[in-house]
Amino acid sequence: MPRRNDINKILIIGSGPIIIGQACEFDYSGTQACKALRSLDYEIVLVNSNPATIMTDPGTADVTYIEPLNLKVLTEIIETERPDALLPNLGGQTGLNLSSELAKAGVLEKYGVKVIGVNIDAIERGEDRTAFKETMNRLGIEMPKNQTVNSVEDAEKVKNLVTLL
Numbered sequence: 001m002p003r004r005n006d007i008n009k010i011l012i013i014g015s016g017p018i019i020i021g022q023a024c025e026f027d028y029s030g031t032q033a034c035k036a037l038r039s040l041d042y043e044i045v046l047v048n049s050n051p052a053t054i055m056t057d058p059g060t061a062d063v064t065y066i067e068p069l070n071l072k073v074l075t076e077i078i079e080t081e082r083p084d085a086l087l088p089n090l091g092g093q094t095g096l097n098l099s100s101e102l103a104k105a106g107v108l109e110k111y112g113v114k115v116i117g118v119n120i121d122a123i124e125r126g127e128d129r130t131a132f133k134e135t136m137n138r139l140g141i142e143m144p145k146n147q148t149v150n151s152v153e154d155a156e157k158v159k160n161l162v163t164l165l
Contacts, residue, residue: 014048
């Protein structure tokens with residue numbers, strides 16, 4: 001990746017507490033990304049709520065925040081640090097969902113933070129099961145029969161329909 005001259009400081013959101021199937025691979029990839037980006041002379045601001053990861057080692061980022069991963073705290077960090085860019089896909093679903101929240105709340109636009117490495121719209125289409133299904137259908141990608149449910153009652157109705165088939 002060639003160095004972008006319009007970006008000097010990059011915010012990276014870690015994956016937070018260990019969640020089965022989410023934390024360790026993002027901790028490793030996030031640590032490697034910090035090393036690679038720092039070698040290109042980017043300033044790295046890292047936020048992670050889990051101090052027991054290699055990612056929060058003092059030498060990994062220029063500035064490390066060990067804080068709760070939520071909209072309020074991330075907004076305060078962005079306001080203080082003024083990063084040029086946010087690289088959200090190194091924190092698993094935690095980082096992706098927080099990035100989407102920051103965009104929806106207008107925080108990224110307010111502080112002029114560019115999202116790099118992923119498109120916010122793609123995050124939302126990947127996380128919203130109905131939007132994901134619509135995207136797959138539009139692209140002609142075959143999927144197993146499925147139905148999105150939002151309550152136990154909806155799940156019972158779908159279950160009864162499936163058993164009738």
